[in-house]
Amino acid sequence: MDVDRRQVMAGMGGLAIAGCSKARAPDDRALATENSAAIEPPALPATGAANGVNWASFKQRFMADDGRIVDNGNGGVSHSEGQSYGLLLSQAAGDRAAFDKILAWTEAKLARPDVALYVWRYDPRAANPVADRNNATDGDLLIAYALARAANKWREPRYAARSRAIVDAIATRLVKTVGGRMLLLPGLDGFSTAARTTINPCYYVWPALDLFAKTGNAAVWRRVITDGEALIAAARFGAHRLPTDWIDVSNTGAIAPAADKPPRFGFDAIRVPLFASVSGRSALVEPIRTWWRSMPIEQIPAWTDVVSGQSAEYPLSAGGRAVVSRTLGAHAPATLATDYYAAALQCLAAAFP
Structure with a gap:
């Protein structure tokens, strides 16, 4: 979504992170449900x-x-x-x-x-x-x-x-069923067409989703988690079986790198192993872990094209290395x-x- 930011970050090996109106008093928003303060993270x-x-x-x-x-x-x-x-x-x-x-x-x-x-x-x-x-x-x-x-x-x-x-x-x-899977949309607007829905796999912040599954709408969140795990397990592309920053899910359930974005394991997808590893989902991390272990950490490129095999000519930032280390x-x-x-x-x- 943020073109200028991603261009800047590509030059420095950073991390792409996405982000209105008038202020309102907190009590204007919603009442707490009975269990909203009962879950102890x-x-x-x-x-x-x-x-x-x-x-x-x-x-x-x-x-x-x-x-x-x-x-x-x-x-x-x-x-x-x-x-x-x-x-x-x-x-x-x-x-x-x-x-x-x-x-x-x-x-x-x-x-x-x-x-x-x-x-x-x-x-x-x-x-x-x-x-x-x-x-x-x-x-x-x-x-x-x-x-x-x-x-x-x-x-x-x-x-x-x-x-x-x-x-x-x-x-x-922001939850939509596509191709038999309940998906987490990246935003309200601009990610669905008649033929496909575009998903960002790093938006599955597993520690947050696990907590939400203990609160209201628990059935929805449990399904989002189960289908999201299956989605990311299937979204492995190229020789190293890596997820891409953005993926397309067709109305039949087929998964592919997003058609209108570079097919890279890069500045977004690097958060996939972070959120998976800190939530105990080691199976989702294994192909990435295997690839990272094949080279010295200082040589891991900032991004890799899963289709062509081309990699960035510059290494991960300190932030990327922190994710690898974790x-x-x-x-x-x-x-x-x-x-x-x-x-x-x-x-x-x-x-x-």
């Missing part, structure tokens, strides 16, 4: 303590005073995904003041008035910073997940209510990257137990 460690990457450094570099997480590699824009990372990391570190600042900015600038989802991109340089009103489901998932964790950590019903509203919106607006149990980069996307991925790789 597993505790997250203080972010990155074991890997030399920490929230304090990330906060100092990338969080503005008003709570906006700034993408310094893409003209200072922000995304719902970046805001979700800030929420998750500040919650893990126990920094409630930062959490509330990030949440307040996110609700004021990105919250949609029509549905409990978020505009995916904010460009402070534009006359209308949120001209594209579409959402990005991975950002929405992680915001809901961070809010659920915060609700339990700080016993705050307001967080639980908002998390439940987001989860319900995703379940009702997946393989190797030594992670100790210094926080100066580029936002690489630093975000470093911190995310260290954030899950």
Whole structure:
């Protein structure tokens, strides 16, 4: 969705991460369901303590005073995904003041008035910073997940209510049955045609989905999880059997690399092994793990074309190496990257137990 950002990131081996309207008071959104604060997520460690990457450094570099997480590699824009990372990391570190600042900015600038989802991109340089009103489901998932964790950590019903509203919106607006599988759409608009639906496999944030399956709409989430696991297990292409950043699912259920995007295991798909490994889904990780083990970590390319076999001429960023390290149990980069996307991925790789 974010063409300019991906072009910038391709040159620096970063990570592609996607991200409205007027602010509304938290109690305008939705009432909590009876069990919205009852699920106790597993505790997250203080972010990155074991890997030399920490929230304090990330906060100092990338969080503005008003709570906006700034993408310094893409003209200072922000995304719902970046805001979700800030929420998750500040919650893990126990920094409630930062959490509330990030949440307040996110609700004021990105919250949609029509549905409990978020505009995916904010460009402070534009006359209308949120001209594209579409959402990005991975950002929405992680915001809901961070809010659920915060609700339990700080016993705050307001967080639980908002998390439940987001989860319900995703379940009702962003889940679609295609080819016999219940799929998680990347956004409200632009991903389905009469013949096919385009999916981003890294939007299956398994720790969040596992938590949602214990709350309302449990039957929907269990089916999304089961069908999503089958989808990603089948989405293995090329000599190394790697997933691509985007895949197409036809109305008959056939799976292929997305027709209108480069068929690469790259800046999006690298999050597939991260979310699978931290959630205990080792079978989904194995082909990637096998390929990564075939070369020194510093030689792993930033992307690989699964059709042609061509690879990037530059290696993974520090963030990408952090994901490899988390997946393989190797030594992670100790210094926080100066580029936002690489630093975000470093911190995310260290954030899950």
